[in-house]
Amino acid sequence: MTMTIQSSAPVRTAPKLRRKPKRSAFDTVLGRAVLQVLAIAVFFALWEIGVRAGYVSAFLMGSPSGIFAMFYKLILSGELLSDSWYTLFEAILGFIIGTIFGSLLGLALWYSVFVAKLVEPFIVAINSVPKIALAPIVVLWFGTGLISKVALAVSLTALVALIAAYQAAKDADVDLQSLMISMGADKHQIFFKAVVPSTLPSIIATFRINIGFGLVGAVVGEFISSQRGLGHMIFTASSLYDLDSVWVGLFTLMIMGFILYYVIDIIERTSLPWKQATTSHQVQV
Amino acid sequence: MPPTQTQLTVQNIRKSFPGKGGDVNVLDDLSFSINERDFVSIIGPSGCGKTTIFNIIAGLLEPDDGTITYRGQEIDSLRGRVGYMMQKDLLFPWRTVLGNVLLGLETRGVDPKEAEAKAREYLKQFGLAGFENAYPKMLSGGMRQRVALIRTLIMDPDILLLDEPFSALDYQTRLYLEGVLKDAVQTYNKTVILVTHDIDEAVALSKRVVVLSGRPARVKVVHEIDIDASSPVTARNDAKFSTYFKTLCAELDIQTEKT
Numbered sequence: 145m146t147m148t149i150q151s152s153a154p155v156r157t158a159p160k161l162r163r164k165p166k167r168s169a170f171d172t173v174l175g176r177a178v179l180q181v182l183a184i185a186v187f188f189a190l191w192e193i194g195v196r197a198g199y200v201s202a203f204l205m206g207s208p209s210g211i212f213a214m215f216y217k218l219i220l221s222g223e224l225l226s227d228s229w230y231t232l233f234e235a236i237l238g239f240i241i242g243t244i245f246g247s248l249l250g251l252a253l254w255y256s257v258f259v260a261k262l263v264e265p266f267i268v269a270i271n272s273v274p275k276i277a278l279a280p281i282v283v284l285w286f287g288t289g290l291i292s293k294v295a296l297a298v299s300l301t302a303l304v305a306l307i308a309a310y311q312a313a314k315d316a317d318v319d320l321q322s323l324m325i326s327m328g329a330d331k332h333q334i335f336f337k338a339v340v341p342s343t344l345p346s347i348i349a350t351f352r353i354n355i356g357f358g359l360v361g362a363v364v365g366e367f368i369s370s371q372r373g374l375g376h377m378i379f380t381a382s383s384l385y386d387l388d389s390v391w392v393g394l395f396t397l398m399i400m401g402f403i404l405y406y407v408i409d410i411i412e413r414t415s416l417p418w419k420q421a422t423t424s425h426q427v428q429v
Numbered sequence: 430m431p432p433t434q435t436q437l438t439v440q441n442i443r444k445s446f447p448g449k450g451g452d453v454n455v456l457d458d459l460s461f462s463i464n465e466r467d468f469v470s471i472i473g474p475s476g477c478g479k480t481t482i483f484n485i486i487a488g489l490l491e492p493d494d495g496t497i498t499y500r501g502q503e504i505d506s507l508r509g510r511v512g513y514m515m516q517k518d519l520l521f522p523w524r525t526v527l528g529n530v531l532l533g534l535e536t537r538g539v540d541p542k543e544a545e546a547k548a549r550e551y552l553k554q555f556g557l558a559g560f561e562n563a564y565p566k567m568l569s570g571g572m573r574q575r576v577a578l579i580r581t582l583i584m585d586p587d588i589l590l591l592d593e594p595f596s597a598l599d600y601q602t603r604l605y606l607e608g609v610l611k612d613a614v615q616t617y618n619k620t621v622i623l624v625t626h627d628i629d630e631a632v633a634l635s636k637r638v639v640v641l642s643g644r645p646a647r648v649k650v651v652h653e654i655d656i657d658a659s660s661p662v663t664a665r666n667d668a669k670f671s672t673y674f675k676t677l678c679a680e681l682d683i684q685t686e687k688t
Contacts, residue, residue, distance in 0.1 A: 317519075319515065319517060319519055320519055320521060322484075322489050322513075323513060323515075323519050324532075324536065325487075325488065325489055325508065326487040326488065326489060326508060326509075326511055326513040326590075327509060327513075327532070327533045327536050327537075327584065328508055328509020328510070328536060328537070329536045333536050337521075337532070337535070337536070338521070341521070341523045341524075342523070344523070416523070417564070418522055418523045418524075418525075418564045418566065419522075
C-alpha cells in the first residue's frame with residue numbers, strides 16, 4: 145500500500161452540533177436590563193412606601209425622595225461633582241502608584257532567589273497587618289491633604305500587586321526560559337521576553353481588586369481627617385444625622401466603583417489580545 | 430563526497446542528580462560522536478537520561494565530569510548555537526507566529542527589519558504564509574510544531590537537538606512533519622540529534638541509531654541505517670526497514686519484557 149500525505153490541504157472538521165438551550169423571553173440583553181431596572185425601582189418604591197406609611201424611620205434610614213432631592217441639590221451646587229472628582233483622583237492615583245510600584249518590586253524579586261527568600265517573611269508579615277490600621281499614622285505623617293489618602297491607597301494596593309507579580313514571576317514557565325537559555329539569551333532577555341509577559345495576566349487580574357482598594361484607601365483617609373471628598377461628605381453628614389446626604393455619598397461611590405470595574409474589564413480584554421484569540425476558528429494543518 | 434568528519438564528540442560524561450536515597454546516576458561515562466551533517470537518533474528505555482544529554486549539550490545543565498569537543502575544540506556547551514526543540518512546542522502564547530519565529534533573532538540582536546524579512550521568507554517556505562499574525566492558540570498542534578521548527582531553523586544552529594518533537598501529535602501529522610523535517614535538514618545542511626522512543630521514526634529518519642542502555646545510560650550499540658529513501662514514508666516501505674525495526678526492538682529488550 146502506498147500512502148501519500150496531502151501536505152497543506154486544509155482539513156475541515158465537522159461543525160459541532162449545538163443544542164439550543166431553551167431561553168426565556170427575558171434572557172436577552174434588553175430583557176435582563178428591564179428586569180434589573182425594575183428590581184431597583186421596586187426596591188426604592190417599597191422603601192418610600194415604608195417611610196410614608198411610618199414603618200421605616202426617615203430619620204435613621206433616609207427616604208428615596210429625600211435622597212433624590214439632596215442628590216439634585218448637591219449636583220446643582222457642584223459640591224457632589226467636586227467631592228467625587230477629588231475622591232476618584234485620590235483612588236486612581238493611589239491605585240496607579242501602588243500597582244506599578246508593587247508589580248515592579250514583585251517582578252524584581254525574580255532576579256534574586258536569595259533576596260526573595262530573605263524578604264518573603266517580611267512581606268507576609270506586612271501583608272497580615274490590616275493596612276486600614278495605618279490610617280491614623282499615615283495622616284500624622286502626610287497631613288490631612290491629598291497625599292495621605294494617596295499614601296493609604298498605595299499601602300493597600302502595592303502589596304496585593306507585589307505578591308501577585310512575584311508569584312506569577314515564580315510560576316513563569318521554566319521550559320520557555322530553558323529554551324531561551326539554549327538560544328543563548330542572557331538573564332535580562334529572559335526576564336523581559338519570557339517572564340514579564342507571562343506575568344501580565346496575573347498583574348492585570350489584580351487591577352480589579354486594587355481599584356476597589358484604591359477607593360477604600362481614599363475614603364478611609366477622608367474619614368480620618370479631610371476637608372473634601374466623598375468620604376468626608378459621608379462622615380460629616382452622618383454625624384449630623386443627615387441620612388439623605390450619606391446615601392447620596394454611598395450611591396455615588398457605588399456608581400464610581402461600578403464604572404471603574406467596567407473600565408478595568410475593558411483594559412483587561414484589550415490589553416491581552418492573545419488571551420482572547422478564540423480556539424473556535426482553529427486552523428488545521 | 431567528502432569523507433565523514435566528526436563534528437561533535439561527547440566523552441565520558443557523568444551526571445547524577447540528588448535523589449531521596451542518595452545521588453541517582455543518570456549518565457555514567459557516556460560517550461558518542463556525531464559526524465558532520467549526521468542524522469542520529471538516540472533511543473533507549475524511558476527515563477534513561479536522554480533529555481539530560483540534550484540539556485548538557487545545550488548548556489542547560491553542567492555535567493559532573495566529561496568533555497564536549499566541537500570540531501576539534503573543547504567547549505563547555507553549545508549554548509546559543511543549538512536549535513533545541515522539545516515535545517511541547519514551547520511557543521510563546523503572547524507572541525504571534527511571526528513574533529515566535531523572531532524570538533531567536535531578537536535574542537541575538539539581529540537588525541529587526543532584516544530579521545522580519547527573513548522570518549516571513551521562512552514562513553512562506555514552510556507553507557505558513559498568511560498565518561504571520563495568528564496567535565499560537567489559534568493553530569493546530571501540527572502547525573504549532575511547524576512554527577517551532579521554523580523558529581529553530583531560522584537561527585541557523587550548528588546542531589539541531591530534537592527531543593521527541595512529534596510524539597504529542599497524531600500519526601498522520603507526525604508522518605507529514607517528519608517529511609518536512611527531513612527536507613529542511615537536507616535544504617539547510619543541518620546536523621540532527623533526535624531523541625525518540627519511536628523506533629519506527631528513528632529508522633525512517635536517521636542515518637545512525639544509538640541505542641542506550643537503562644539508567645545509568647551507556648551506549649549499548651550503534652546501528653548504521655542504510656536506507657536511501659526520499660521521504661520517511663517511502664523509507665518505511667524499504668525492504669530493510671523491518672529488519673532494522675526488529676533488531677532495534679530486540680536491543681531494547683521489548684520482546685523479553687513481554688514474556
